[in-house]
Amino acid sequence: MLSRYPDADVVGLIHEPDLQRARRALVFSEVYRMPSQCGLLAAPAPWSAGVDLCVIPFEDRLGVRYWTFRRVPIVHGIVRIASYNNCGRFREWSRSLWMLNSLVACVGVRTLQALVQRLWSLSRRWGDVLGLFALGGGALAIKGLRAMGMSLFRANLDEARPAVKQRLVLFIPSLGLGGAQRQLASYLKHLDRNRWVPEVVTLTTPDRFFEPMIRSLDVPITHLDPYRRFEKIGVVWQLVGYLRAQPCHVLHAWLHYAAALGAIAGSIAGTPVIVGSLRSERPGRFPWFYPRWQRALDVLTAPLQTYLIANSNAVLDEHRRWAFAPAGKCRRVYNGIEAEGAWFQDAAQQARLKAEMGLPVGASAIGIVGRLSREKDHETFLRAAQAISRSRPDVRFLIVGDGPMRGEIETGITRLGLSGLVQILGERRDALAVIGVLDVLVLTSVSEGLPNVLLEAAVLGTAVVTTAAGGAAEAVVDGETGFVTPCGDAEAVAQGVLTFLRDQGLRKRVTAAASERARACFSADLAAAQIAACYEAVPLPVEQERVVA
Numbered sequence: 170m171l172s173r174y175p176d177a178d179v180v181g182l183i184h185e186p187d188l189q190r191a192r193r194a195l196v197f198s199e200v201y202r203m204p205s206q207c208g209l210l211a212a213p214a215p216w217s218a219g220v221d222l223c224v225i226p227f228e229d230r231l232g233v234r235y236w237t238f239r240r241v242p243i244v245h246g247i248v249r250i251a252s253y254n255n256c257g258r259f260r261e262w263s264r265s266l267w268m269l270n271s272l273v274a275c276v277g278v279r280t281l282q283a284l285v286q287r288l289w290s291l292s293r294r295w296g297d298v299l300g301l302f303a304l305g306g307g308a309l310a311i312k313g314l315r316a317m318g319m320s321l322f323r324a325n326l327d328e329a330r331p332a333v334k335q336r337l338v339l340f341i342p343s344l345g346l347g348g349a350q351r352q353l354a355s356y357l358k359h360l361d362r363n364r365w366v367p368e369v370v371t372l373t374t375p376d377r378f379f380e381p382m383i384r385s386l387d388v389p390i391t392h393l394d395p396y397r398r399f400e401k402i403g404v405v406w407q408l409v410g411y412l413r414a415q416p417c418h419v420l421h422a423w424l425h426y427a428a429a430l431g432a433i434a435g436s437i438a439g440t441p442v443i444v445g446s447l448r449s450e451r452p453g454r455f456p457w458f459y460p461r462w463q464r465a466l467d468v469l470t471a472p473l474q475t476y477l478i479a480n481s482n483a484v485l486d487e488h489r490r491w492a493f494a495p496a497g498k499c500r501r502v503y504n505g506i507e508a509e510g511a512w513f514q515d516a517a518q519q520a521r522l523k524a525e526m527g528l529p530v531g532a533s534a535i536g537i538v539g540r541l542s543r544e545k546d547h548e549t550f551l552r553a554a555q556a557i558s559r560s561r562p563d564v565r566f567l568i569v570g571d572g573p574m575r576g577e578i579e580t581g582i583t584r585l586g587l588s589g590l591v592q593i594l595g596e597r598r599d600a601l602a603v604i605g606v607l608d609v610l611v612l613t614s615v616s617e618g619l620p621n622v623l624l625e626a627a628v629l630g631t632a633v634v635t636t637a638a639g640g641a642a643e644a645v646v647d648g649e650t651g652f653v654t655p656c657g658d659a660e661a662v663a664q665g666v667l668t669f670l671r672d673q674g675l676r677k678r679v680t681a682a683a684s685e686r687a688r689a690c691f692s693a694d695l696a697a698a699q700i701a702a703c704y705e706a707v708p709l710p711v712e713q714e715r716v717v718a
Contacts, residue, residue, distance in 0.1 A: 170224060171196065173259070174222075177222075178198040178199070179196060179197050179198055180197065180198065180199045180200075180201070180216055180220065181196075181197040181199070181200045181201070182201050182202075182203045182204075182209075182216060183200055183201070183202065183203055184202075184203045185202050185203070188200060188202060199216070201215070201216045206237050209237065209238075209241060210237070210240060210241065210244050213245075214245065217245040217247070220245070220247050221247075221248075221249055222247070222249040222250070222251060222261075223241060223242035223245075223247040223249070223250050223251070224250075224251045224252070224253060225238050225239060225241070225242075225250070225251070225252050225253075226252075226253045226254075227252060227253070227254040227255065228254075228255055229254065229255060230254050230255065230256055231254070231274050231278055232252060232254065232274055232275075233274050233275055233278050233279040233282060234275075234279065235275070236271070236275040239267070239271040239274075239275065240271070242264075242267070243264070243267070243268060248264060249261065250262045250263075250264065250267045293398060293399065296399065297399040297400060297401050297402055298401070298460075298462060300399060300401075300402040301401045301402060301405065301430075301433070301466065302462075302465070302466065302469065304402065304405055304433050304437070305429075305433050305466065305469045305470055305473075306469070307437065308432070308433045308436035308437050308470075308473055309436075309469070309472065309473065311436055311437060312436050312472070312473060315439075334362075334363070334364060334365065334366050335364065335365060335366065335417075335418040335419070336365075336366050336368070336415075336416070336417040336418055336419075337360075337365045337366065337367045337368070337417060337418065337419045337421065337704070338367075338368050338369075338370055338412070338417040338419070338420050338421070339353065339357075339367060339368070339369050339370070339421050339422075339423065340369075340370045340371070340408065340420060340421070340422040340423070340427050340430075340431045341353055341369065341370075341371050341422070341423040341424065341427055342371065342372050342374075342424060342426055342427050343371060343372060343374045343376060344369070344371050344374075344376075344377050344378065344379045344380045344383065344390070345374060345375075345376030345377065345378050345379070346376060346378040346379070346596060347540070348448065348504075348618070348620070348621045348622075349423050349424055349446075349448040350378070350379045351379070351621055352423075352448070352480075352504050352505070352621065352696075353369075353379070353383075353423055354379050354382050354383055354386075355505055355506075355507065355693045355696075355697075356505070356693075356696065356697050356700060357369075357383060357386050357388050358386055358693070359505070359693045359694050359696075359697035360697055360701065361697075361698075361701060364701070365419075365701065365704075367388050368388065368389045368390075368391065368417075369383055369388055369389070369390045369391070370390075370391045370392075370393065370408065370411065371390060371391075371392060371393070372392065372393050372394075372395040372404065373392045373393070373394055373395060373396070374395075391411065393407040393408065393411070394407065401430065404430055405430050405433050405434045405437075406434075408430065408431065408434035408435075408438075409434045409437050409438050412434060412435065412438035412439075412440055413438050413439075416438070416439075416440070417440060418440075418441055418442060418704075419440070419441070419442040419443075419444065419704045420434075420435040420440045420442070420443050420444070421444040421445075421446065421700075421704075422435075422443075422444070422445050422446065423446045423448065424446070424447075424448055424449075425447060425449070425452055425459070425463070425467070427445075428445030428446065428447065428470070428474070428477070429445075429463075429466045429467060429470045431443065431445065432445060432470040432471075432473035432474050433470060433473065435473070436473045442475045442476075442704055443473060443474055443475050444474065444475055444476045444477075444478060444703055444704065445474050445476075445477050445478070446478045446479075446480070446700075447477060447478065447479045447480070447484050447485075447488050447618070448480055448484070448618045449484065449616065449617065449618040449639070450483065450484055450487050450616045450617070450618065450639045451464075451487045451488060451490075451491040452464065452467070452491075453491065454544070454615075454616045455544065455616070457543060464491060464492070467488075467491060467492040468492050468493055470492075471492040471493065471494040471495075471498070474494075474498055475498070475703075476498055476499075476500055476703045476706070477494055477498050477499050477500070478500050478501075478502050478700060478703060479499065479500070479501050479502075479618075480501070480502065480503060480504050480618045480619040480640060481501065481503065481618055481619040481639060481640025481643050481644075482501055482640070482643060483618075483639040483640045483642070483643065484501075484618050484619070484639060484640060485499055485500075485501045487639075500699075500703055502696055502699040502700055502703075503619055503640075503643075503690065503691050503696060504618075504619045504621055504624060504691060504696060505691060505692055505693035505694070505695060505696030505697060506621070506624040506625060506627075506628055506687055506691050506692070506693060507628070507693050508628060508687070508688045508692065508693075513605065513629070514602055514605055514606075518602075519605065519606045522599070522602055522603070522606055523606055526567065526592065526594065526603075527592070528565055529563075529565065531563075532563050532564065532565050533561065533563065533564045533565070533608045533609075533670055534564075534565050534566075534567060534606060534607050534608055535554070535557065535564055535565070535566050535567070535607065535608060535609050535610075535611060535666055536566065536567035536568070536569060536603065536604070536607040536609075536610055536611065537550045537567075537568055537569070537570075537610070537611050537612065537613065538569040538570060538600055538603070538604060538610065538622045539569075539570050539612070539614070539620075539622060540570050540571070540572040541568070541570050541571055541572030541573065541574040541575045541578055541593075542572045542573060542574055543574060544614055544615055544616045544617075544638075545570075545574075545612075545613065545614050546613045546614060546615050546636075546656070546657065547568065547574060547578045547581070547613065548578075548581060549613040549636075549656075549657055549658070549659045549662065550566075550568070550611055550613045550659075550662070551578070551581045551582060551585055551587060551591065552585065552659035553611065553613070553659040553660075553662040553663040553666065554566045554585075554587055554590065554591060554663075555585045555586070555587060555659075556659060556660060556663035557663045557666055557667060558587070558590055560667060561667065561670060564590075564670070565590060565591075565592070566587070566590055566591040566592070567591075567592055567594055567603065567607070568591065568592065568593045568594065569594045569595075569596075569597055569600050569603055570594075570595070570596060570600075571595045571596045575593065578593065579593065601625055601629070604622070604625055604626050604629055604631055605629045605630075605631065607626075607631050608631075608632065608669070608670065608676075609631070609632045609633070609634060609666050609669050609670070610622065610623075610626040610631050610632070610633050610634075611633075611634050611635070611662060611666065612633070612634075612635040612636060612638075612641060613635075613636050613656075613659075613662060614635075614636055614638040614639075614641065614656075615636070615638055615656045615657065616638050616639055617638040617639035617640055617641045618639055618640055619639070619640035619641075619643065619644055620635070620640070620641050620644060623635060623641060623644040623645055623651075624644060624687050624691050626683075627644075627650065627651075627680070627683035627684050627686065627687035627691075628684055628687050628688070630680045630681075630684060631680065632651065632669045632676045632679060632680050632683075633645055633650070633651035633652070633683065634651060634652045634654065634662055634665035634666050634669070635651060635652070635653055635654070636653070636654055636655065636656040636657070636658075636662070637653050637654065637655060637656060638656055641653070644691075645683070646682075646686070649679065649682055650679060650682050650683035650686050651679060651683060652665035652668070652669075
């Protein structure tokens with residue numbers, strides 16, 4: 170503008186975050202904060218007095234998304250109007266042509282553009298899915314050719330499996346906060362490094378909660394780009410390229426999504442052993458998360474797996490029915506838990522934590538820990554809290570975690586009259602310490618794999634009341650190491666909590682038994698050894714199928 174009109178006084182309407190930068194640029198004689206849409210179109214305005222020319226900058230070629238800004242010179246009666254787009258084109262308009270251009274661009278062109286974008290989005294999405302199934306079919310064909318002795322795309326590795334360190338690639342979609350990620354970190358800590366050289370491959374995501382922990386274990390991390398036009402095909406081809414460039418003896422994929430994509434990529438790349446870890450019940454229980462075609466993909470890729478590891482019998486049995494997976498390929502390995510750790514706190518530390526969370530002195534604390542999502546069924550927790558508070562108004566309730574259901578949960582707290590009794594603490598890095606100060610931990614899920622939180626509570630000596638969701642009923646023995654209630658039964662959950670609050674002796678006996686069982690059945694060393702054993706074993710022939718538990 171100044172190169173065209175060197176004597177002009179330039180007045181800028183600037184978004185608030187850029188005000189200081191605009192002033193420091195020494196370009197504008199006056200700078201005003203960009204008002205809201207209503208303020209922008211309100212006449213008169215202090216910045217509009219005496220304006221001879223209004224310039225609208227576009228971040229695209231035609232300015233099809235700038236209907237509000239285009240109306241500014243019209244509303245304020247500015248006669249001369251100009252536009253400047255991201256291609257560097259400056260153009261002046263008469264008032265009538267500007268109005269006509271605005272209508273054509275913002276109504277006609279934008280409507281057509283939106284239609285084209287919608288069609289492209291649909292074609293890209295379904296093209297991605299169809300391409301993924303095509304790759305899966307190709308992987309099955311390659312596997313069949315290898316079975317006939319052809320060395321098509323075989324990885325450049327010694328098939329004799331020499332007694333030296335072998336390369337292990339662990340593929341997981343995200344290193345963000347989650348139970349599967351916590352188990353992966355624990356597994357890497359207890360993996361036999363004299364036998365395996367691990368590396369983690371993941372997708373680039375904003376949440377990298379466990380990445381520092383994994384790097385601290387001297388495990389390299391490689392990121393794949395998920396933001397391609399064809400996301401799923403793109404991830405598979407990136408993984409294929411990575412495995413071809415750096416062959417490994419074992420590819421171990423964690424979670425349903427990764428297990429399917431890893432099976433395709435590993436088969437195409439010629440990886441000798443492909444293992445998939447299933448950490449939750451069948452995807453059909455999560456229609457809001459998994460697409461309808463997920464089952465077909467799981468059925469297609471099950472034959473490509475050397476082994477499928479489930480973290481509970483419930484998950485194993487469901488997936489066998491879901492994907493028709495042969496029993497000889499299926500293994501159950503329970504989650505592992507650290508028996509000792511820095512998360513144990515003394516009485517003084519616990520008192521400080523309770524004060525920091527605003528718990529009244531002497532008040533009992535009941536909590537639920539987990540992602541705020543549908544399968545956790547926080548509504549049942551809130552209804553149980555309502556029933557408990559009628560008998561014990563001194564009890565306080567803590568919700569640890571965050572997620573898409575937070576708004577609904579906050580509304581439910583108000584609707585049930587629990588304001589002041591229930592706190593949502595959000596995500597906390599000290600979640601284990603919070604579990605340690607609870608009197609009772611509650612889990613109200615309707616679907617689970619094997620909840621880490623139940624094992625953590627057992628080791629920390631916190632009493633547990635859980636619903637019989639998936640592997641939760643395997644983590645807790647009803648009446649011996651905690652209470653197991655039907656899913657959705659808030660009254661049963663409330664009665665279990667009240668029983669623990671009334672009978673301190675029972676609570677001590679149950680938590681002692683739970684701690685002993687956790688150390689015996691769910692140790693991290695045992696889980697690591699059982700997983701690593703899958704890398705060495707050969708699946709049974711179909712006629713000799715059996716479940717190895």
